[in-house]
Every structure is written in structure tokens, then in C-alpha cells.
Amino acid sequence: MADLLRIAPVADELGTVFAAAGHQLFLVGGSVRDALLGRLEDDLDFTTDARPEQVLRLVKGWAESIWQTGIEFGTVGLAKAGFRVEITTFRSDLYDGETRNPEVTFGDTLEGDLLRRDFAVNAMAVSVPGHTFTDPFHGLTQLAERVLDTPGTPEQSFRDDPLRMLRAARFVSQLGFHPAPRVVAAMTAMAGEIDRITPERVGAELVKLIMGEHPREGLRLLTDTGLADRILPELPALRLERDEHLQHKDVYEHTLTVLDQAIAQEADGPDLTLRLAALMHDIGKPATRRFEPGAGVSFHHHEVVGAKLARKRLRALRMPKALIDDVAMLTFLHLRFHGYGTGAWTDSAVRRYVTDAGELLPRLHKLVRADCTTRNPGRRAALQRSYDSLEERIAQIAAAEDLARVRPDLDGNAIMELLGVPPGPIVGKAWAYLKELRLERGPLDRETAEAALMQWARDEGLIG
Template identity: 70%
Template sequence: MEPLRIDPVVDELAERFVAAGHRLFLVGGSVRDAVLGRLGNDLDFTTDARPEQVQRIVTGWAEAVWDTGIAFGTLGVVRKGRTLEITTFRADTYDRVTRNPEVVFGDTIEGDLLRRDFTVNAMAVELPSREFVDLHGGMSALAAKVLDTPAPPRESFADDPLRMLRAARFVAQLDFTVAPRVVEAMREMAGEIRRITAERVQAELSKLLCGVRARKGVELLVDTGLADHVLPEVPAMRLEIDEHHQHKDVYHHSLVVLDQAIDLEEDGPDLVLRLAALLHDIGKPATRRFESGGGVSFHHHEVVGAKMARKRLRALKYSKEIVEDVAQLVYLHLRFHGYGRGEWTDSAVRRYVTDAEHLLSRLHKLVRADCTTRNRRKAGALQRTYDDLEARIARLAAEEDLNRVRPDLDGNEIMRLLGLSPGPLVGQAWKHLKELRLDRGPLSRDEAEAELRAWARAKGLGDGAS
């Protein structure tokens, strides 16, 4: 608890509560993180004071107060750069149809801690005395890195099924393991997750995927059956391997790609890259074909997979930007394999860059992560080939500014030269010039105008003279 001793804000707050005849506890994740040495600037407290009493206690001391959660007993406070959230003891009951509690304020810290999700989050420190309250073995669970529930897990998950996803999220974020009785309850009650809104599922899934052990969290979702309800395309990749082992286990391969993509990250967790790595092969089950010669094919699985990824991420209420970025990465992840030993023309390289647009850096990482062969010589050759492609991209980019591939004439110039008004023909001419730009690289002004006039004549627009 060393961080608490050196933070005068915490003591200031506690003294105001004691002076008003109330108790105040640091609680939940704040205590867990303090023990782990990762306490942030956002602190959670609980108290026997009712919300209106809390409001009176902090008024005049806090620099800002917000009461958007007051119906649930929570007030937010800002003081000296700290965000403090203070919640009245709770003893809620649940209808077990939704996850919405009937808010009931409690009178004891014991009752409040019992209703919390996991024992590692059910510890408290009374302030200002620093008396540690651990009624459910949270400290020993934290030391053992085990997730268990204060109440019987079936009761806890029946009250709030989102806690099952939170278990997987904590596994990914903190590298915990889950107590056997909790895993058993998750398996039995996985279907209850359907009571949870897509937005809340998405929030937990995103945090899970951005965890340091994202793969471990995904594996727990699949092993307990939760993934069947929140991300069914992932367990569907567990294809039965034919007796001749003509293809890899797609599910296991995707987990390896996820791990390898994470290793290639440069600036912290990249949710788009991680989603694309996990989902890049989800089109394979629908496209698997056993060929007459004994082989197995997955033709166009990237096309099917992009559509599937788009549909699933929309259902999970991800933003349009994330949906489209992930789908495009899934769609493009196989393109490199047509590169061979460098047979692509400069035109093909330009198209690769143009199609990837702002996703090029992520596409580089995804393609490299997708190399999971155990044959070191083959793996090395693939990486060297991609090195060559990146070098060519860099050379062309330096010569031609590939990041801004545009036609050599803009729309205004097209209209002036051809005597056109704004309309579909201008767009068609623009697209024609862009295709030329991709195929041949930059054109001189005279060449661009000549090509435009030739296109106009072919369209029956006369000589195109303005």
C-alpha cells in the first residue's frame, strides 16, 4: 500500500468523511492494482454515506463533481489531478433476466464486498487507518494469480453474466488462471451472455484483445463456449483435420498469428491489427474443398472472410472505421502470396500500396505474422521475399509519392479540357487516369492530356477540346 501513504489527496478525503461521522474505504480494482504496484490516477472508494451525504462532504473540497451515476450511488470527484469515484455500499438484487440491478444501498463493507465480481476485486482498505479488509482470500488469490468469485460462481454469473467475459478479460490483462469451479460455471452458463448488450460485450472483448496475454483470453472464451455466442467464427475454425493432414488446424494457426502480430507491434496494443490477425482465416471453413488429388483448398477464403468479419464486427457495434479496416486487412492478407519471387510489376506494387492505403503498415505486420510454417528455410525465404517487396515499395514511394497516388489531372482540369459539367463522365475520366497512373507511374502533363483526349474520343465525346 506504499502509494497510498504518499498521496495526501486520499488522506484529505478520508478525514472529511471521518469528520462527518462516516467510513471510507479504497476498494476493488484500486486495491488490487495498489498491491500489484500499478495503481493509476483513477481511484475507487466505497462508503456507508448515502449519495446526498457524499455530495455534501465533497462540496467545496473537490475541484469538480459529477453526479451522472448518483442513481446507482456513485459520485465522481476530481482533486489535484486525481479522479475519485465514491460509491455508497451496495446490496443489490438482480432480476436475472437482464443485468440491471435493483439498486439497494447497504450498511456494511462485508455485504458490499460479497457482491463484487472476483475475490481479487473484493478487498478494501479502510481510511485513514489503513486497515486491510480481505474476507474472501483476495490477497492469496492475487499472489497465486487465480480468479475466483466471493459468492458461488453460478449465483454471481446469474446476477451479471458479463462477469464471465470479465473473467476472460482479466486472464488476458493480468495473466491469471481461473478457478476450476468458475470455469465449470462459465461452461454451464455460457448462453446467459445473450442477456448482455452488444456494446458491453464489445467493450470487454476489446479490452481482452488488447491484453498482454490476449491469446489466453481467447482460448478461455472458446474452451468455455462463450465464444460460440460472442464470436462464433473463431471456434468454427476448429476444423477436423483429415487423416493425411493436408492442412493446418486453422484455429490454432490463427492463435499463433495473433501472438506473432502482437510481437510485431511497435507502439502498444493495436486493436485493429489484433482483430485482423484473429479473424484473417475465418472464411476457410466455408471455402474448404477436398480436391481429387488428395489436397485441400480454400479458394477465395479472403473474400468470404472479409464479408464475415464485417458482419460480425457490425453485430458487435464496432465503429465503421474499425469494421472497414479489419475487413480490408482480411481481404488483402493473401495478396502477397502472388508476389512469388518478385515477379510483380511496378504496377502491381503500386496497386498493393494503393489498396492498402493507411493500412499498409498493419498489412506488413499481418502478412509477416501469417507465416507460421515450422520449416525454417521456407519461413526465412518468405520473410526475405517480403523484405524485397517492402524495399520495392520504399523505392517507388521515394520516386513517386505512392502514399498520394492521384490522377495526373484533377477533376477541374478534366472538366476544362473536355468542356464537361460536373457529372458521372468526370468521375469516369478521373478513374481512367488513375488506372493509368497505377499502371505506368507518373505521366507528364502532355501525356496525361493526350490520354484524356484519347479516352474522350473513344467515348464519342469528339476530340475533347474545350
């Protein structure tokens, strides 16, 4: 009620404009649901019996700005008093059963419009300015019980728009709801219908799921219904594996636990890069599993294979290149810490760890710590102490050497001057050699760096 009162001045004023012209206006869908949950934001959805061209005439002069990007679907957007508003004409769309794009058909009744919506909790409406509550499909009861069910049959709903199956999993993640049994049954029977949806839309919905408060449960629903086999097959493939320590969890359960533990370390809100890395860090294990005689199971180089698979899957989902690069790198690096052992790494190894991680180092710290899921308290404490030790050494070396900007002790100009060469491949090779030397030995004084460069040039046959 507090949320509804907060938006009442704008909503009621807009409703009065429509009423004066003889039209109905209702706050609808996710806006009503979120208001009842006490989480309404500044994006408001309305539905009306007015046609789009009539809506444009009514809001002209009242709205601070207007956009028409969705007008072919009956939607007019506007901004007013800090609120972003979308007004959509009653719809009673027809679907061809082959795509998710309907033949847009305007309806004449509120109930008809609500019937076509994805879930009953999104099929409630409040009239403005009258504040009459309409709930023909018992959405309020389902909201109180945290249940997701469809206004009509789930089979018809998902046949009309298969993306609604992913939306069900997303609402499980975002809102902590659980799907009605008939919804789960329909998702399972119709999982193949998701192939009608473009990769871009699938990827966008999956991101919303992963960024929710309960992504573990949303992902579990995708796996249990077979939807993950179609859109993220690397996840259900982990169910048949065992982790390298032969613990009680298989790799699938281990992965979901790592995701939970990574989320627990987020300090500044949801981190998509970290969450995706946690989800994908072990996807290389099925392809690298080997049964070793007398030594259990091994997954050698699964981090290398996993990084390639992560790139392939995220590209297929049309994720941004920078995100793909970061997730793949975290997947590739997540196992390196386990070579640290009892702190026997040289300063050179620590420098390489930091340099290879670059700006991803804070996320790598979180991922590695989250990757410890053993129930053995002694082993868990030992792993955490070992990583504490590594972080302390990183801090010590960073304080002395500025690890954030590890570069050769000679720049390109100095290399060209000393070797007497123009810009080109030789300068690049020399620069790479000096950087490796810097990582191996730490900062060098000018004389030592120059001597090392000249020796390298002699060894390469560049000078006599």
C-alpha cells in the first residue's frame, strides 16, 4: 500500500485524463505484483481500452517526454515526475505456433487482456483513479503462497510464447516463487519449444535469472525440466560426474554450491561476471574425466577445456565480448592456486598469478575461495589459510613493486635505441622478453636491464 500511495499522484492524475476522455486505465502486471510485494520501482505499466493513436493524443502536453518505439505492439512510452510509464492497449493476440511473435490484435475487455498474460501473479489490475482491484485468476492468493501458475492452461501459454518457460525459472530466481506442478509438467513436456526463441532473447532471460536472489533454484528448475539441455547443456552434463576429491557432491551440486558461495562474497550487488564464472568454472570436467588405476578420478586440464567451452556457450548466447573474455579467463585461472600448496611459490610465480589475472584478481580471489566446498573442516580451514597466505604475499610484493602495472624495465624507445632497430616485430619480441624477465626477477636497475637486453640480442643473432 505504501508503494501504491507513492505513485498515486501520477497514476491517478493520468487516470483522470483518460476518464475525462471516456476511457479506462489500469495499473497492471508486474507493477501491481511488485507493489503488493513492497518492491515497486519507478517503471509503471498500464493497460487501457484506448487505441494507441488515442493514447498519444491524451498524453501529449501531459507527459514530459513521449516515445513510440513499441507503438506497433500497442504500447506508448512516456516519462513523468521521475516515473517511466508504458501504456498498452488491451490485447487479445493470435499466435502462429511457430514463432513467439503474435499477430497483434487489440481487445475490448480487461479480463481478455489479463488472460493472455504469462502468470496469474502478473494478471492483476488496479483501476485509476478509482482503485478497483481486479484479480480474475486468483493471482493474489498465488502471490501470498509464492506460487507461479498460468491464467489459462500452461500448455497454451507456453505454445503461444515459449520464452515464458524461461520467465518461470527467472521468477523462481528473482522472487523466490515455486512453479505449480502443472507448470513444471508443461515445461518438461514442451522444453523443445524453446528452440523457437532467438539466442539473444534466451541469453537476456538467462542473465536475469542468474542475477536474481535465488539463481540456484532457477537453474535447478531449468535442469530438472530439460530446458537446460537446450540452452545451457554444460550444466546438466555435470550431474553424472564426481569431483576430483570423490566427495559426497557430484560436480553439478558442487557447482551450485560454488555459485552460492560466490554470491555470499558480493559486496557491491550482483556481479554477473563472477556468477557466470562460478557457474562455468568446472564445465570442462566431463570431457577430461579419467579413471586412474588405484587413484580415483582425475580431470587434468579441465580448466583449459572449460575456458574454451565457456567461450563457445557464451558466444552462442550472444553475450558481450568483454564478458566472455573475463569469464573464460577466470575459468582458466581458477585452478592455478592449487599449485600454491604450502606457500612454496616463488615471488616470480606470485607475480605471474597477479599479472595474468590483471583487473580480474579480486574476482579470482572470490572464485577460488568459493570453490572450496569440502565438508571436512580441517581441510577447509587449511585451504582458507593457504589462500590467506597467498593474498598476504601478493599484498607484500605489490607494495614493494606495484604489481598492478608490471612492465619491462625498458620501454620501446629504449629498446630501439640500444639495438639500433626501427619499430617492428623485433621490438615486440624484446619487450616480451624483458617483461618475462621482470616477472621472474622483479624490478631491475637500468644497467642490469640493458645488459640483459644486449645478451638476449646476441643470443638471437641480432648483434655480434
